Amino acid sequence: MARRSVPHRPTIADVAALAGVSKGAVSRAFNGGERISAATIQRIHDAATQLGWVPSAAARAINGAPTQAVGIVVRRPPELLDIDPFFPAFLAGVETVLARHEYATIIRFVEGAKQERACYERMMAERQVDGFLLNDLRRPDFRFRLLSGMGAPAVVVGTPGPSCPYPSVDSDSTPRVRQLIEHLIAMGHRRIAHVTGVPELLHSRARETLWRQTLADHGIEPGPVAVGNFVAAGGAQATRQLLAEPRRPSAIFYGNDVMAVGGMAVLAEHGLRVPEDVAVAGFDDIELASYLTPALSTVHCDYPGLGRAAAEMLLTAIGGTAPSWRVTLPTQVRLRRSTANTG
Template sequence: MVDNIPVHVDPARPAAPTLEQVAERAGVSRSTASRAINGGLRVSPEALASVEAAVTDLGYTPNRAARSLVTKRTDSIALVVPEPDERVLSDPFFAGTLNGLSTSLADSDMQVVLVIARPGESERTVRYLRNGHVDGAIVVSHHANDELDRALQLSRVPNVFVGRPLSADERDVQYVDTDNVEGGRLATQHLIDRGCRRIATIAGPEDMSAGIDRLTGWRNAIRAAGMPDDAVVRGDFTMASGTIAARELLARFPDVDAIFIASDLMAAGALSVLAEHGREVPNDIAVVGYDNLGVAASTTPPLTSVIQPVVAMARAAGARLLDQLNGAPPSPPLIFAPELVIRASA
């Protein structure tokens, strides 16, 4: 028997105001109060003002679940990251993305849901997005083989990519990016102007637009200068891959006097290898990285680096997604111009 279990009510704690009390205070029906709170559809300006005043006076907090039933909105968006958990927690790119996205949503009621789409789980991720758990999605660190752009395009879930998508028609996908081709060219041209004559690169992954485009920029500058463009090894934008790639690079191309490295994390790994081999930076080998997200200023020596304006890119992506949710027409891609910050490594 559980009927005789006493229920203790704290008499000092006032009961939460109800929708009925809001309606009574505003002098409107319960249904009018509900519509006013959940979007204001079919409510006169006078009634809307009365309900808003009653909500403020009573300190009423709407039931989010009930509101979702009326508005068909969850007031949440997904930040989709197709990377392993440990990468998300260790790479400053993702902290900058969260910072920018949170800033863009500061004046809205939107909440951010982090969705880590592990390798091979793209279908599960898209199913989650399509089933109404969120109103839209921001996708970062996109890989060609996860095909999130195509799947999201078919799902009709509002979305914006941070970084140029690879597999879908770019005209049908909204995205923001930095000009990675120009960034790679800018970094390499700086090394050429410095007098370097055997310039290698540690490129990013060939299944990501940033990896492809930064390598293209390096090649454009190298070929324009009449230099060989064979000194290429690849990493995956992590510090560990930069260490492995630098060892391979020195073994295959011992005559290099400069390296453009497609991320600062990879550059940090490469700098440790150069120090192990007694190659002084920048006197023996000059180094330029990419991102300028905090790592560059803390390496030894500090890295010359191309700015990737991650916070601004994520802020712009969030603003564009809000525009989509409010019915605005699609926007053309927004491309930020790269800049070079010169430090001791070059």
């Protein structure tokens, strides 16, 4: 087939002319190939390759074909990707799966619930994506009813309530958080404080609840709680708040490692040694955790693995097959110097 010179950006009409078929045939060739012979499909694809033409996602959506995209709507500031260890690792796992299937990830950041609802409605109305990964669960979470009502495939990342209509994937961190708190108790700590993340998020509340329950199970009154919003500056400010208490805590469990890093800096500013004066524990096991001085005790979570599992489940659902309903990935406690018993 001779290469045809096209002075403008190639269109579907150019592909049709070069292949000697109708525009409808080109559209069908890229959307399932119904009622077209294999030889004709190959000729159309060869023409498209020669012209450098690819079907747009919008055109595919109009024809009812998959858009080859997955949506993630995040109700937090865009700066989150720089400061929260979860999202970069999770997205890396998602991308490794989607790339193999020639899918893209569309991420939208919104400020509040109203903007979030509108974003989901617009993405579905315009058929920008084939399904969604739902992070940052809240209770109640309007997204379950909204998306199921629109027939949108989705996978929940986290532990939803029993009324959730979607499959979910999560880290099995409950026993490991309990193990970490019990380690602090075994080290002799009886005033153990907690720095929580974003209070309205279910995983923040779950870690605080586990902290309270574990201490109560051992007959220990929970120490004070301060909010750090999952960022280092928040962890630092929360630590200052805890140190201003009439009785200083002897140990602090932070809802993530980033807050723990900010807290350890404040402890050093106040001349307090870790773990001799205040033991410190975190959650996530970021790469920096083992390089801190002292190294940070924490709960290790496989966030890339979580992303891979979530993406695989969603693509299965998009393909019309019911995925596993509930998948949990194992976690580990990493005990390091920050909680060591120094006698």
